[in-house]
Amino acid sequence: MIKYNLKCENKHEFESWFSESTEFDRLKNKNLIECIFCSSKKVDKSIMAPNVTSSKINNNQKQISNLKMKNIKKDLLKLRKFVEKNFEYVEQNFADKVREVYYDKNNKKNIYGQTTKEEKEELKEEGIDLVNIPWVNKDN
Numbered sequence: 184m185i186k187y188n189l190k191c192e193n194k195h196e197f198e199s200w201f202s203e204s205t206e207f208d209r210l211k212n213k214n215l216i217e218c219i220f221c222s223s224k225k226v227d228k229s230i231m232a233p234n235v236t237s238s239k240i241n242n243n244q245k246q247i248s249n250l251k252m253k254n255i256k257k258d259l260l261k262l263r264k265f266v267e268k269n270f271e272y273v274e275q276n277f278a279d280k281v282r283e284v285y286y287d288k289n290n291k292k293n294i295y296g297q298t299t300k301e302e303k304e305e306l307k308e309e310g311i312d313l314v315n316i317p318w319v320n321k322d323n
């Protein structure tokens with residue numbers, strides 16, 4: 184995809200996306216391009232301003248997303264600690280244990296463990312909705 188700034192005879196400016204650079208000319212020859220404001224078909228590519236700031240902006244965006252990633256990881260680690268402290272880890276037959284806890288009204292145990300996708304679907308059909316927790320490694 185390629186984006187062009189377009190300008191009509193009445194100096195309306197707008198942006199449009201094309202699948203490739205030659206498509207603008209192809210569509211224009213067929214009179215298929217018109218101004219989105221006045222429907223004039225006299226539309227041309229306008230000269231684009233040199234984009235000197237783009238690399239700077241990209242760098243900032245990278246830094247921001249790195250920062251976000253770190254914060255998310257911190258939160259996930261907190262969540263992991265909370266779960267480990269308050270939940271009992273079930274290493275095997277987690278799906279069965281979940282049923283046990285679910286159907287035993289006196290059992291208020293919080294448990295966590297791993298299920299396969301199929302097990303999760305089965306449990307869901309029984310009305311047991313599990314919460315997925317993204318598990319982050321403590322190191323790294």
Ligand SMILES: [Zn+2]
Pocket residue numbers: 191192193194195218219220221222223
């Ligand atoms: Zn126009």
